Structures are given as structure tokens and as C-alpha cells.
Amino acid sequence: MSSVMLKKLSKFYGSQEILKGIDLEIKSGEFLVLVGPSGCGKSTSLRLIAGLEEVTSGEIYINDLLVNEIDPSNRDIAMVFQNYALYPQMTVRENMAFGLKIRKFNQSEVDNRVLEASDILQIQNLLDRKPKELSGGQRQRVALGRAIVRQPKVFLFDEPLSNLDAKLRQEMRIEIKRLHDLLGTTMIYVTHDQVEAMTMGDRIAVMNQGFIEQIDTPENTYKKPSNKFTSTFIGTPQINLFNGKIEKKDSDLFFITSQFSVKINNSHYQYLNLNESKIVVGIRPEDIRYVDEKNTKNIIKASVNFIEYLGQDLNIHLSMGKMNFTMKLDDTIFSKSKDSIKVNQKINININLDNVHFFDFETGEAV
């Protein structure tokens, strides 16, 4: 097990700065996920750790050893690629044994490790096949097996599940997490899929335009996003952002927009940092609640624009004036109120301000 540290890591491609001096520490045995939109620098970070790209400036440490000048073959790292990168001319067995043979392991050790890895991944019956005879999921298991036999210090995953269908992705997510629990090796996982990030990582690092926006546990990243970007990137459907202002009335603080005004509870985690100013409030779709017509307390009226049926839940797209936002609704509630919740109809909602997030109007940082 090994720790990985990135210190002020920068990478330029020509004049374009891809990584802007990032600092990141991955503890030994940790499963860290780098998540962000395309072009944010997550794959570049991974490739720099692997040694497949040259560092422009900054330092990379693996187990306190500076590895900037060390060849990829000597960093004791295994990587699982998005397109599997299996050697087409070799069988599964030969693919898995290749790295060990290059390092001059004796044949019995090679055989033992290949069999052990194939048992873990349940691919014993595939050992004599060539990659072209395998399905996508099988190829991904072989790619995992090829990494496992090496018993490296660090595993790197570069969007390994992108090419799989939704069902297989879910299965492989569980498989990879199971492997991490079994092997305990440090794993760095790159993905643009926030569901993968949230379900797999011990911690997730949200990246954007070459910076790390937030590094925290999935729960904290979701419940206490450090800025607007993180709040909008993590969470499905996307968080609703409302521009408004905070005003004090008597001793209470109110969040006021052009369409509604809501009192802020003094138990809110950001309450002490709030003062009268322009503000941006992020409200998760599940914190907007449908209120039936009998209940008239603290209601806001909104128009239904569109309804997305997802089975257990529905995404109701609403508007108030020029504000467009989304509400998540349980199907049980929807079934009871189907006649009331229709496109172009007005419905009553209220907002649970206990779970909202306040962001600075200028900087977008969490208050």
C-alpha cells in the first residue's frame, strides 16, 4: 500500500495550461475518485502520476519517493484504461502474464498469480481466449486481472466503465469496490460520472478547468459543497440555483427573490456566516416539496412545464416568472395527486431551507 502526493502540479500543452498547480494527497489504501467534466484535467493528472506524460512543474511522490524522473515501467503502478488496452495478439492468460514475464518472474509464480487473479475475477474459463472473443464486461475483467497480478503499489483507473452499458457499469462498480476491499491497495479512479464518484470513492476530488474545487467524502461533497460548481456537478437532477438577497427583518434572516421570500432557520449550518447581501442559493430538487391544496401555509405557486417519469421518482420541471427549476417527487405522492400535477397547471410547493446552500454572489464560493 502506498500514498501518493501531488505538490503544485502543473501541466502545459503548448501554451494551454491544463493543470494549474494542484495539490492532492491520497492516503495509503484509499480509494480516491477524480471527477469532473471533460477537459478538467483529471485524466491528465492520472497520466502524470503514471509517468505517461511529462510534468511541466511540480512534484509527484509515491510513498514519499519523488517519481518525476522515474520511467513508467519502474513506478510499480498498474493502470486500467478506458478502452481496456488488451494486447490483441495474446490470449487472456498471456495478457495477464505479460507484465510478470517482462519483469522476469519465474514461470510457477506467473502461473500462480494468473490463476489467483482469474479466480478473484471469475474468468478462469476465458484464459485461452483472445480479446476479440470476449464481451466488453469480460475484457474489462481481464484488464483488471492484468493489473491485479502485478500487485502494484497503486492502481490507476481511467474511466474504465465508460464503454459499458448501464447494467454492466453497475455490476463492475460493485466488482471494483469489492476488489478494493479485498486488496486494500491505493486506488485512484477517474470518471466524469458523478454516480460512480459518489458510490465508489472514500473521498472524491471534484476538478474543474485544471483546479481541484473540493476534496471530501461523497456525503460532505453532496451536503456541504464548497462552491457553486461542485454543487451543480454533484447531484442528479442538478441543484437549482436562485439569485436573491438576504434581508434582516426583526431578528430573522429572510432569503428574498423576485418571486418568493423564505425565512432562514437559525439552525442552518451556514447561518452564522450570513449577513444582508446579494446571495446565490442552491436548493436540491428533493428539498422542494409538493404541497396539496388543502395546506396553505408557506406555499409558493409554480407552473408545471414538463414531467419526467423515472419509475420510483419523477422530475417535475417548474417555473416561476423567469425562474426555471426542478423538483423531485416520489411516485407515491404523484399517484395520489395526478389530477393536480399536470403540464401548464399551477401547483403549490414549499422549500425546505434547512438543506439549502448559500454561495457568495460574486465568487460562487460557499459562504
Next chain:
Amino acid sequence: MAKKIETIIIFIFLSLFCFATIYPALNVVGVSLRTDDAFQNRSLSLIEFEEKYEDINGNGKWDKGESYEDVNNNNKWDSGSSMKSYLSLFTETDFMLWTWNSIIISFVVTLTGVVFASTGGYALSRFKFKGREFGMIALMTTQMFPATMLLLPFFILLSYLELINSYFGLIIIYSSTALPFCIWQMKGYYDTIPPSLEESARLDGCSRYQAFYKIILPLSSPALVITALFSFMASWSEYVVAAIILQDPKLYTLPLGLKSFQASLSTQWGLYAAGAVVVSIPVCILFISLSRYLVSGLTMGSVKE
């Protein structure tokens, strides 16, 4: 019914086309089996039989004065098809020497082509370096000039290097004319191989060189076959450049040697045809044995997988 008629018409057309294509080659085989002046023979038959004659003196062969059936109407007795020309080719000419010269030159040109094209194409495909774009354009530009345009500059160049009338001079020219196409072709093939394969190999413990020859080179066998075939063909059957560079008959390659059967007053057609048949046998064998690589090599990269 209409489909059947269409199929029959297509079949007839293709058969005629095949026959028109193959017949000249078969005619050369037929000429190689006849006596020299049988080239002027108007007969369409490929194999001819000995004309019947009256063996007056009983010596088992036709002698002048003995009567015969002039089936070919050429006012002379024809002995019919035989392997005489082939026998003469191997025993009475320097054919084996020319073959040896051609083998050496073609082998070296092929080896040079494969080695430099595989490595040069890889460098152009995988590495970014100063002069890369210019180099690729330069390679393309050289293809625009026909070989005959370059004969004089080649000759002057080799004269300065004192390589006229030498294997090495000819090898240099053949290699330099074949390499640009081969490099481009290999570069194009390497572009279809994902770089992640080499990256995976490097992480597995390979050096860059090991990743190239253990992973990439075996994968590029169809393209290497095309390169080898192209280089081989460029030298095996090339005549014009060889005629300019080589003056010593001991260094003649096969095309030059065969040309020597043609004199100003007469041509030894039987020997010429026999030589042409023998020279084309290695090429036919190569093409047939490597045909599956040819098909995959020619269509490689056409469809994204």
C-alpha cells in the same frame, strides 16, 4: 428469370474478361515451349505437337529433304512444344547469375524498406518533433516525380560517390524510391493502433523499444507485408534504372539479362519467354502466399472498430 439471365450475362462477361487477361500470359508460356521463330506463328494453340514427317533414313529425327505435313503453313518443319528453351536458359546463359544478383538486391532493398519504414513510420506516428510536418510533406512530394525524371540526378549522384556499376548504388536508388511510400503506409497503419497499447506495455515494464517490437510490430504484420512486397517488386522487376546504373554483364539483374536476348537483328523469343516465366514465378508465389495479408492490408483503417 430476369435475375438468372443477368447472372448468365455477368458470368459470360467476366469469363471473357478473365480469358483476355490470362491469355497473353499463357501465350508467353506457349512461346517458351516452342522454337525461337514460333513467335511469328499465327496459331492460337498454346501447346503444339511435332509435325508428322517421313523418316526416310530411319534415324528417328527429321532431316532436311524429308517430307512432312506443314500443319502450321510456315514452310518449315516444327518440332512441337518442348522444354528446350528452359534447359538452354539454365545451361547456356548466365540466368543463374542474374537471378543471384536480383535476389541479393531485392533482399537488401526489402530488408531496408521494412526496417526503415517500420521505424520511420512509427516515429512519425507517435512522436511530435521539429520538422515532423515538413518531413511528411517532403515524403509526399517525392512521390510526385516519376522515376525516369530522376534518372539523370541519380546517375550524377552515384558518379560522385563512385557507385556506378555496383550493387550498392542500385540498392540506394531502389530503397530511396520505395521508402517514401512505405513510410507513409506504415505511419497510416500505426495511426490506427491505439497508443494505449504501448502505454499499457510501458506500465507493464517495457521500455519504449520493447513496447514497439513486442506489441506494435506483431500487430502491424499486414502493413509490413505490403511494405515488403512493394519494396521487393520495386527492385525485382525494375529495368530502366538498372540499365543506366549497371554496365558490367556480371552484375546484370534479371530484367537486364532477359533484355540481352533481344538483339538488333533477331530475338531469341523462346529463351526470352522462358526467362519471363521463370522470373514471374517467385512473384506469383509471394502474392498467393501473402494474399490474405494483402486484402487486410489494403482495407486497413477503412472502418473504425
